Amino acid sequence: NAGVTQTPKFRVLKTGQSMTLLCAQDMNHEYMYWYRQDPGMGLRLIHYSVGEGTTAKGEVPDGYNVSRLKKQNFLLGLESAAPSQTSVYFCASSYLLGGQVYGYTFGSGTRLTVV
Amino acid sequence: SQKIEQNSEALNIQEGKTATLTCNYTNYSPAYLQWYRQDPGRGPVFLLLIRENEKEKRKERLKVTFDTTLKQSLFHITASQPADSATYLCARATGNQFYFGTGTSLTVIP
Numbered sequence: 001n002a003g004v005t006q007t008p009k010f011r012v013l014k015t016g017q018s019m020t021l022l023c024a025q026d027m028n029h030e031y032m033y034w035y036r037q038d039p040g041m042g043l044r045l046i047h048y049s050v051g052e053g054t055t056a057k058g059e060v061p062d063g064y065n066v067s068r069l070k071k072q073n074f075l076l077g078l079e080s081a082a083p084s085q086t087s088v089y090f091c092a093s094s095y096l097l098g099g100q101v102y103g104y105t106f107g108s109g110t111r112l113t114v115v
Numbered sequence: 116s117q118k119i120e121q122n123s124e125a126l127n128i129q130e131g132k133t134a135t136l137t138c139n140y141t142n143y144s145p146a147y148l149q150w151y152r153q154d155p156g157r158g159p160v161f162l163l164l165i166r167e168n169e170k171e172k173r174k175e176r177l178k179v180t181f182d183t184t185l186k187q188s189l190f191h192i193t194a195s196q197p198a199d200s201a202t203y204l205c206a207r208a209t210g211n212q213f214y215f216g217t218g219t220s221l222t223v224i225p
Binding site: 004031033035040041042043044045048050058059090092100101102103104105106107108109 | 146147149151156157158159160161162164166204208211212213214215216217218
């Protein structure tokens with residue numbers, strides 16, 4: 001099983017450019033998440049989705065948009081990249097167990113640099 | 116704010132000893148906490164989940180405790196090995212999302 005796959009793994013953008021990060025999971029999980037990880041800040045939730053066609057904002061949603069058109073895919077978009085969006089981005093998926101969201105399965109990350 | 120804090124940024128221990136990592140939370144009572152392991156350049160890997168009505172959870176050499184009075188979870192690795200060297204993250208649940216601490220970097224010295 002592939003689990004959670006993120007593409008691309010690395011990317012360098014110029015300020016003002018746009019891009020889309022793709023997350024795909026093959027575990028039939030309902031819940032999907034996008035986090036960013038910065039030194040000293042830990043993992044911070046950007047957006048999440050509790051099912052196909054639904055999305056919601058997390059802690060740090062500004063400057064990002066998401067879409068979940070298919071259950072297995074969760075896309076993160078940057079419309080106009082800024083240097084402050086330089087980070088490592090992680091996608092995660094999960095499911096309900098006993099009425100609670102169980103442990104996440106994370107992808108391997110996308111390292112994004114905005115110059 | 117509902118914070119989750121991991122006390123130590125870094126912890127060094129001798130091989131064979133028990134490593135104990137701490138996670139504290141304030142201003143709320145999470146229904147459950149989770150612990151993850153993260154190696155450099157990789158995504159976190161889920162290790163254990165503990166619910167508020169569970170005092171202790173074990174998995175092989177790992178043990179997690181949850182003390183709702185102290186608002187604290189302890190993560191223990193017994194008989195530690197150099198391969199246990201990694202960053203360990205705790206996370207609290209709020210609805211459908213998890214919020215993470217900044218992690219503790221554990222180094223097991225041979």
